[in-house]
Amino acid sequence: MVEGADAAAAEDLAGRLWSWSSRWHPGELAWLWRAAGPGVASWRTASWRAGGRTLAWARSTVPGRLDLQVDTAHDGLTPAVLDWFEDGAAGHDLAVTVLERESLLREVLLSRGYSPDVDAPSFLHLRRRLAAASPPAPLPPGYVLRSVVGAQDADARTGLHRAAFATPEPATATYRAVMAHPSYRPALDRFVVAPDGTPAAAALGWLDPRSGVLALEPVGTDPRFRRRGLARACVLAVLGAAVELGATHARVCARDGAADPAPRATYEAVGFRPYARNVRLVRPAR
Structure with missing residues (x-):
């Protein structure tokens, strides 16, 4: 694990993994990462790499809120990503947003004591x-x-x-x-x-x-x-x-x-x- 996630590497991973079961499109990351401008400096980010390639990335824009993506061929990294997030957000309520089709990721979160937030704003993918x-x-x-x-x-x-x-x-x-x-x-x-x-x-x-x-x-x-x-x-x-x-x-x-x-x-x-x-x-x- 490396503290700090490179935006271009995150976009590359999103492009490699893209399917209709993926939350992230590389263009969406291109906008969200760069439109934040200087605010990016306040984010906690990390990446997991092997062989010169990014296999997972995570970002917490505010304490206790997590966005992430893990290479489906290396989903064993998911617990390590969540450990990093939870250790850095000690004392905070935790929230992780995923696409409903990311079933493996949802299962890991449920096994760690997370539950669906029925009051969260609803966002559709069309x-x-x-x-x-x-x-x-x-x-x-x-x-x-x-x-x-x-x-x-x-x-x-x-x-x-x-x-x-x-x-x-x-x-x-x-x-x-x-x-x-x-x-x-x-x-x-x-x-x-x-x-x-x-x-x-x-x-x-x-x-x-x-x-x-x-x-x-x-x-x-x-x-x-x-x-x-x-x-x-x-x-x-x-x-x-x-x-x-x-x-x-x-x-x-x-x-x-x-x-x-x-x-x-x-x-x-x-x-x-x-x-x-x-x-x-x-x-x-x-």
């Missing part, structure tokens, strides 16, 4: 086949849909993300770092500009050439411009560009529930269908 480019969605008069041209658009994309998700992150410099990622493609970063010039909605896609699967992460709309079909237009534009780049399928993770039905409805309206769900397992502090 997918659709990309047989052909989707026709563009109509926009309200005066709204313009375009792809990111270059670093000069980092300010617009940063401000839109902050508005859509009510967060102070990322900083413009952080979004430029996202744009510098080897997997980032401007053609898969689309946004709508309102008539007054305000960036109103956006969708960013990450294409894994090994699997042909596109991950949408993130998709968002400034609250002032919701219910106008803007996110749908961005998503369809990204899917169309992805087909031209060789994508065969797309996936997205969305919050599900009566309190916030809009994301699921948006994706289902453009052909996505649920296929799995995240499950949070918890264990009280000991």
